[in-house]
Amino acid sequence: MLLKGxxxxxxxxxxxxxxxxxxxxxxxxxxxxxxxxxLNSVLGGFEYVQEPPAVTFKTQGKLITVHxxxxxxxxxxxxxxxxxxxxxxxxxxxxxxxxxxxxSPRTKGAARPQIIEILKALPxxxxxxxxxxxxxxxxARVVEGxxxxxxxxxxxxxxxxxxxxxxxxFEMDV
Numbered sequence: 001m002l003l004k005g006x007x008x009x010x011x012x013x014x015x016x017x018x019x020x021x022x023x024x025x026x027x028x029x030x031x032x033x034x035x036x037x038x039l040n041s042v043l044g045g046f047e048y049v050q051e052p053p054a055v056t057f058k059t060q061g062k063l064i065t066v067h068x069x070x071x072x073x074x075x076x077x078x079x080x081x082x083x084x085x086x087x088x089x090x091x092x093x094x095x096x097x098x099x100x101x102x103x104s105p106r107t108k109g110a111a112r113p114q115i116i117e118i119l120k121a122l123p124x125x126x127x128x129x130x131x132x133x134x135x136x137x138x139x140a141r142v143v144e145g146x147x148x149x150x151x152x153x154x155x156x157x158x159x160x161x162x163x164x165x166x167x168x169x170f171e172m173d174v
Contacts (some may be wrong), residue, residue, distance in 0.1 A: 002097040003090050004073060005029040006071070010079050024082040026071040026089075037095045037105030042096050046145060047109040056109070059144025064089065075146065090135035112172045113138045123164035129153040142167070 006026040013023060016100065036053045039045070045055040046063075056065040064085065065072045071089055076082045096103065118139040125135065130152050132138040141147040149163040 001032050001094050002033055002035055003028060003093045006086060006090065008082060008086065010082060012077075017048060021075045021077065022045075022079075022082070023072070023074045024079075024086070026082075026086040027072075028069050028071065031068045032066065032093055032097075035093055035100070035163050036066060036068070036108050038096045038103045039066065039093060040102045040109075041103050041106040043092065045109050046112075048107055050107055061146060063145055066093070111170055113143055113167060117141055117163070117166055118142050118163065121149075121155070121159045121166065122174070123156075123159070125154060125170065127154060 006028050009025040010022050016168045022025045029074060033053045036055050042046050043057050046053060047056040052068060054067045056063060061072050071086055073085055087132055119135060122135045122139060130138050132141060138147055138152060149160050149167060
């Protein structure tokens with residue numbers, strides 16, 4: 001077992017004090033740097049940084065970054081959700097470490113969607129119904145993994161299908 005425990009720190013986003021979500025750091029009891037290239041292969045990292053090593057994943061509208069000594073997660077409902085995600089990652093880290101001999105390590109991130117291609121599918125009304133001030137900001141949030149095709153209320157069925165198909169090429173939540 002590589003990772004035995006962690007200490008959770010929950011905090012609000014200082015840039016958005018009125019945000020309805022919280023963020024967390026899980027301060028790890030052990031350094032997990034050695035597993036990161038393997039974890040990147042297993043979970044399909046969105047972005048990989050080699051020095052200092054870190055891998056970022058996007059899942060369920062959240063960005064999760066695993067560093068050698070901590071895990072950062074954004075857009076959480078509460079501490080219970082934070083613990084659920086960090087406990088899942090702890091299991092993934094330990095399972096990946098146990099099985100590393102059969103995994104090819106990967107030190108590159110996945111290909112990313114292009115903002116302009118996402119913007120082509122959007123209605124370009126800047127209506128704000130998605131929570132973003134403009135369609136361009138919404139497209140950037142899709143690239144970041146924070147938003148998906150289902151988060152644009154005025155998107156018609158054909159455009160939604162087009163956007164979902166495009167995003168599926170990048171292993172993005174659609």
